[in-house]
Amino acid sequence: MEKEGKSHVKRGLWKPEEDMILKSYIETHGEGNWADISRRSGLKRGGKSCRLRWKNYLRPNIKRGGMSPQEQDLIIRMHKLLGNRWSLIAGRLPGRTDNEVKNYWNTHLNKKSSSRKQNAPESVEATPFIDKPVMSTEEVRRSHGEGGEGEEEVDTTWMNRIGSPLPLITHYPDTLVFDPCFAFTDFFPLL
Template identity: 65%
Template sequence: MGRRPCCAKEGLNRGIWTAGEDKILIDYIQAHGEGKWRDLPQRAGLKRCGKSCRLRWLNYLRPGIKRGNISMDEEELIIRLHNLLGNRWSLIAGRLPGRTDNEIKNHWNTNLSKKVQDQTHQNPVKLSNESEPQSEMLKEESPPRLETHPVIRTKAIRCTRVILPPPLLDQVASKATSVHNSNSETSSYSSSRQSNLSSDFLANFNIDDLLMSDQAQNLDSCFPPEGEKVDCYPSNFTLPMHDDAGCIRSEGLERWREDDEPFRTNGDFDFNSLASFLDSDDRFDLDE
């Protein structure tokens, strides 16, 4: 017994969309709006799966989509964000106006993964391609804000996660678990940490729960002394949360909240703040 398919496959068109199909879809969505994807093909008169319609619209037909010619600036940002977020393409796409998760994923798989792999082999702690002059330039100048295209956001617009380097995750997990058990019904620690060591820098903590807990201060003991750098994959980077200390403390979390940094305690994840954050002096120092 398999899962029920999203739609009947018989009699449906597959493969590349024709200009006529695109027009029908655009006209229908302009008239009736997005949503109800399962019923949309029938109502619009398309011989396509609803999922296929949704994908076509979100990735290619939607207004504001940029196609092709991913710039060096964008590549640099993708690499940095991938370093932080792993294969969370929708989150990465959310930071690149006009780009879709599918395009970024394809570009990564065909270009950037190899590039990064090569650079990692050449120098394990350097993620930027320093042989290219434009990357040199980026070190001194902030990446331009790309405001002329809307950010393509699909589902991944909420984030209740805290970025932690892998060596600290396990330590924090045990602390956080006790916080969770005694305090919150919503906090949780992602078990994916065990299965995806390289990319999972994110622990599923609800920051408010941690801050409100009497035990939050116990988290301090997980982290290295102030000013001590964290040595971890893929490079040494300094955690940004507490002055120049390179360590996370509960008061650091508190300050982060007050400063309205990217991970807001109301659960919303602000990518513009993240971009500013990446550009700022407090960012993870990926180039060291």
């Protein structure tokens, strides 16, 4: 079959008409098999492009606009824990997409964190802001008891490494707002 074919595949920004076509097609036929969707809908777009457009823009319940302080806080803390696992982080932010979270991090938070590092007080230097995730994906999985239903046996080593079960809040009180509803055990089931 024809691969996403270089020659006649349209690129660049999506037009409102294209959005409408894709949206109505998916509403009628459902998601799945994006290569097929791009062919059958009549859009001259690659399957990947259709998928991206739907997931990041057209899907229902997409939240647009600025991040709330709570969302910022969550992103920062999740990033510290997981690193650049944008899809996982976005999974904890209803209506936000991995692309949006990634962009937000790269444009806003990454900058913020690096500028903080520059004038960081000693106490902050002791807990570097972003460089390394506290847990690798593997560690997250293990701590969730993957491979052994040891439930309730929560591995708390990440807490020790962060230094506190409420990471960062004491170091950056101007930016971070502790959300008492959030517990890390809350997102483990998603992994």
